[in-house]
Amino acid sequence: MSSDSGSAGSHYAAKPWLGLLSPAQRAPLAPPPSVLHAFREAVARAPERTALAYFDGRIDYAQADALSDSIAGRLAAEGVRPGDRVAVMLQNTPHFVLAVLAAWKAGAVVVPLNPMYKSAEVGHVLRDSGAGVLVCEGGAWEAYLRGAVRGSAVRFVLTARDTDFQTRDDPRVFPGPAAQASPGRALATGSPAPAAAPGSRCAEPSPTRPSTVPASDAGAAPADPGLHPRTPAPRTPAVPEGAQTPTGPQAAPPEAGRDRAQTLTGPGSALAGPGDARAPAGPGAESPEAGREELQDQAGLRHAQVSAGPEAESPEAGRDRARILAGPGSALAGPGDARAPAGPEGGYAPAGEAAAQVPVVRGLFTVARQGHPAPANPGPTAADIALIGYTSGTSGTPKGAMNPHGALMHNATRQVTGHPLPEGATYFALAPLFHITGMVCELAACFANAGTLVLAHRFEAGAVLDAFLEHRPAYTVGPATAFMALAAHPAVTRDHFASFQVISSGGAPLPPALVDRLRTAFGFYLRNGYGLTETTAASASVPVHLEAPVDPASGTLSVGLPGADTVVRVLDEQGAEVPFGETGEIAVRGPQVVPGYWGLPAETAEAFPGGELRTGDVGFMDEDGWLYVVDRKKDMINASGFKVWPREVEDVLYAHPAVREAAVVGVPDPYRGENVKAYVSLRPGASADPEELSAHCAARLAAYKYPRRVEILPVLPKTTSGKILRRELRDRG
Structure with a gap:
């Protein structure tokens, strides 16, 4: 049988799954060219709607647009041009989203990095991608990333502090004396900033844990807390003069940038916040809550947290807290850092012999508030590369899959049209945004729907459950292990999941017994899915009006149905199609499939013959089009x-x-x-x-x-x- 998926004899090309899709899922798509275009459309439609929620912090669409404009302007000033690579190594924080938007506004390609990577792993990706900019957590930079960039093209670094853009400092998520010793920060009304959602039953004190910087990478000086001021920009009723408009960026005169900076900072605004007292763990240090940390490691939602010891605070510091944290009409007041940045713009000049060998370092939070006008850039095309997502392949060497902007928007739009969520719905970022699932199914789909994206930094079951009650999200996606942890929490109830309209699982095998257990205990159906970095997340999923069947012979739960624009085939060792029901290698063709691997033409030709991805996964498809993944051809x-x-x-x-x-x-x-x-x-x-x-x-x-x-x-x-x-x-x- 021919291996051509478009041949007349191909029973897979006939797409038997189309009959099971809803009319909305079968309808042709006309998505915007990129996530950036979708974001700008959301800014135009709902500028004051909350775009990002981070504990007690709120950033609306107009603010996110203005803050990311300023970062983009600084990237351009540092020489970033269209096609350059910007590596982003952060947890699920507002900094991640703002940095990604800014990179795209500057025409750059984002290289997401897992914050659990250690020096050698980071160094390989930076050198292979040729990234000239690194955006990372400040403590990780000081602890080991400063050394990891040596030998790479990185010339400019933006550092972030995870406790920016919020004041709650939940000790379960931000362990350390500093987070627990600053309860005096309060709302302008005088009420304390809540430690958890109102009515929450999941807030449990946790002992201070040592930092989790890799022992082999620790030992550098801790971060200067003055580099990462915590006061966010004030709320603004509209995009400031000189800002990038929803229909396209406009060049702004110098005076517009100055006005913009004044708008973002406000008169008397403080640029400092309390310093963290977390210190790096020594080699072999063990957490007293190893089980919780192990889950976070598995879910990809935890990484090293290091910052400096506490500093003396000024009584005057922290006045005029920005309204961005609390929503319209309110402001947050609290103490700030008395310690000023050691260098201009929240940065510092490296000292000693290494000064000439290390890149310029600035604080992302400060740069975001400086009002730099975004570069004049019409925005990316659908064919331009949005991401280089590194994934191990058949050779065992991490390879960079080149995800085009159009592929991201295709899958994000398919999710929006296939899910019964109203415009402006709330999405909870359970999957890490640096993972292709989080990037597409959470960030991109949320912006395509002009929704609110709830961020919780890293996975901590009690904090996540509290956030479910506080924000009442309609959608989330995460690995099966995360749902196991949530279900095992002693305070979990059905009410924690009552607001969800769709809950999906992906990235790992989903046992049918877990699906049944969750529905019995908490009343929701966990929907399966299948995708890879090379397919820009989903290539098959379970439609919202159906439930996945279980193969009676193997007990395997189906991963779902391909989309209307996708052809999934199952092939034998010679590349010929096997009959329905027989196992073979899964191959995928469609608009979400990447064009290849960064800088690896031979590997691209091998993995994408004729533009079709040979996944290396073994599975089968039944006659109705349900896909089952039963094993892996590779040793991965x-x-x-x-x-x-x-x-x-x-x-x-x-x-x-x-x-x-x-x-x-x-x-x-x-x-x-x-x-x-x-x-x-x-x-x-x-x-x-x-x-x-x-x-x-x-x-x-x-x-x-x-x-x-x-x-x-x-x-x-x-x-x-x-x-x-x-x-x-x-x-x-």
Whole structure:
């Protein structure tokens, strides 16, 4: 049978799933060219609607437009031009969204980075992408990222403080004495800033935990708290003069920029906030709440938090707190930092011999408030690259998938038209925004619907449940492990999920038993989905008017139906289509499929023959068009939705002096889907125990990559040619 998906003989090209889609899902799409265009349309329609909610902080669409304009203007002033790469390494905070919008306004390509990455991982992506700008958390910059950028093209760094844009300082999310020692910050009315949602039953005090900066990367001086003032910009009734308009950016004269800066900062506005007392953890430091941190590691919602010790505060500091935090007509008042930035614009000049070798560093929060006019740029086209999302592939080396703006908007628009959410609905960012699922299904879909995006920094089950009550979101998506943690929280009730109209899961296998358990206990149906970075998130999902079937033979829950514009096929080893019901490699063609990998033409040709993605995943499709993913052709390990390539872990193990042979496999785990397990044999006369080898990897790899289990064998099984048999080890595990 022909491998051409458009051939007359292709039963997959006939799209049997179309009959199950709703009329809205089958209707042709005419999406805007980019998420930036959708955002500008939302600014025009609802400038005073809340765009971003972050604990007790609120930023409306006009403000988000103005703040991101200023950042874009500064990026342009630093030499960023269309097509340049801007790396963004942040948690789910307003800084992330503003930085992404600003990069797109400057015509740049965003390179999202997992905040759990360590020095070597960050360095590889920066060097491979050629990023000239890095946006990161200030404590992480001081702790280890300053060293990671060496040898890269990074020349300008914007640092952020996670506690900006809010005053609640929930100690469950922001652990540390500083967060717990500043309860005096209050609303202008005099009432204390709430620690959790009204009526919440999930707020539980948690002990102060040590910071989680990777031990191997710690040791640099802590961040200067004066670099990251916490006072957000005041609310403005409309986009200030000189700002980028919803229909396109306009060049602004110098005086407009000055007026804009005055509008954003306001007379007497304070530019300082209390400093954090969190300090980096020492090597091998253990959290007393390891279980909670482990979940955050798995969900990709936690990373190093480091900042400086507390500073003396000025009695006058913090007056005229910006209204951006509390909504129209109110202001937040509270103490601020007395410590001024060491350099201009919230930045500092590096000292010592390394001064000439490190990039210029500025505070993102300060730059956002300076009123720089956005560069004159009509906006990206649908074919322009929006993101370079790094994902491991068949070679084991992280490769950058080039996601076009049009691909993001296609999937985001399909989600909006396929979900029964009203315009302006509230979306909760449970998945990390640096992940393609969060970027498309949360950020892009929210802006396409002119909605409100609720951010909670990182996953903490109690804080997330409180946010559900406070913000009453209509939609969220996250890995199965996150829903397991929410369901296990002692204070969870059905009311926490009562506002949701659609809840989806993606990025990791979804057990049918979990779907049933959640519906019985909490009354919602968790919808499955399937996608990859290379398909710009979803390539199949469960429509809102249907429920996914379970394959009676294997017990596998279907991942859903392809979209109306997508062709999914199942192929044999020769690339020919297999009949419905038979397993083979899943291949995807459609407007959401990326054109290839950054700078890798040979790998692109191999993975995208004729523009069709060969996923490496094994599955089958039934006659109605329901797709089932049953295994992976590749040896990739999927731990809670994050891909781990065994060779990368093995290379780290081989660096240990006692290791002779190493093999890493994925073993079934009821919580993570898969767990990373290592098998090693030792050099003659050498000694090492499993705990030592696991710690060796933990110090050099992101938390979701290192093996929690290590088994030492006398010798590893091999083929006659000497190749280690991972298959036998996987069966053993």
